Amino acid sequence: MPAKTGASHGFAAFSTLLIGTMFSKFVWDVLPPLGEVSLLAMEFLNEQAGIDVPTSEQFAGTIVVMVGLSFLWGVVYHFGRH
Structure with a gap:
């Protein structure tokens, strides 16, 4: 059983990394406030933790896309399993 669920989670993590990197610049074109929030959150982590x-703006955009896709994957996975 772990091979099945592990493979799907591994594929999801790898694909969100690739897709997040490819679409990071579109975050700043389409939703600049969301990119700014991500940038502020990363600066907060640097200061506090x-x-x-x-x-960078590219990394902040990547994080926004990755978090969004990971959340969507989690919802689809949850409803698919339960």
């Missing part, structure tokens, strides 16, 4: 997260 001391984590060295890159704070």
Whole structure:
């Protein structure tokens, strides 16, 4: 059983990484406030937690797309399993 669920989760993680990287620039073209919020969140992590997260616009756009796709994948997976 772990091979089935692990493979689907691994594929989802890899595909969100690739898609997030490809569509990161569109976040700034279509929804600049969402990109700004992501950039502020990463700066907050840098200051408060001391984590060295890159704070570029490209990386912030990638994070927005990845979080959105991961959430969507989780919802689809949940309804598919239950």
